[in-house]
Amino acid sequence: MAAVQKKMSADERRAQILAIAAEEFAVGGLHGTSTETIARRAEITQAYVFRLFGSKRALFIQVVKQAFEQLTGSMRAAAGDRSGLEALSAMGRTYDALLGDRTALLLQLQGFAAASEPEVRDAVRESFARMWHTVADTTGLDPVAVKSFLAFGMLLNNSAALELRELDEPWALGVRTRIQPGLFTHITSETNR
Template structure:
């Protein structure tokens, strides 16, 4: 007896396209990925992709924004009710664990790489601003500490993208040095209460 495939709802189809597009854009970026490839993998027409998302750039922006939102939301959730360095530490542990999601990691980097496109630049800038705001508002720490935390995160992004865990060289070992509790204590003026 033949199996009958369930027809996807519009929301399910949209989610499927976003998932496929995320994988493709993570590897090929905005200019190296075709909507034809995305449509073929999703088993739909290219016209349907354009009908749902308008343009390849709009689809790219949406998947990059989702990658940033996933990371920002996970850090917010990790902090919970904590503030200060305690919240920052929880956010850092979560951030480090999320670097294993290669698709989300590469989407962030592809977003930065495509920032020569004004619409992409604006969307990535807004996503980064929300990430900054989440860290700053949740922790209550001053800008130099937030800046140091996010700068360290960008180094971790590059380390993960380059798969430095597989490189047995002194410089790679240095880059992979784990964040130790208290790393940001010397930067912040926060006092223990």
């Protein structure tokens, strides 16, 4: 006798579609992923996906924004009530650990890749601005230190996406060199005038 599948609530179905869409968009991007594939994996119709999310672009934007918010929220939580370099160091450790989530990592990169589309660009800008403000407001550090921290983060994103941990070549080892928090004490607006 076949098992009877429990009917999902609208919220459960929405969460399921978002999880499937995140996996698919992380690999295929906005233009390489079809809503038909997402619907098939969720065992629903494509029309139902559109009824819930409006368009493929809107669904893509939602999962990209969630990936950014997961990262930003985790960094905010890691900092706790710390400030300055102590907060930055806690954020950096958390960021490094979060890079193991390939779906979230690749979604961020797919968001940047699809930024030629104005709606996507606006959503990614908004998400990146929220990340910037979280780092700046939490740490109280100046814009040059925040910029340097986020620039190193982008290098870490690329390193993780390229799976450089698998390579034992000098350049890959150099990219993976740990960044010490003291580096940021020398990177300030005062030293870059």
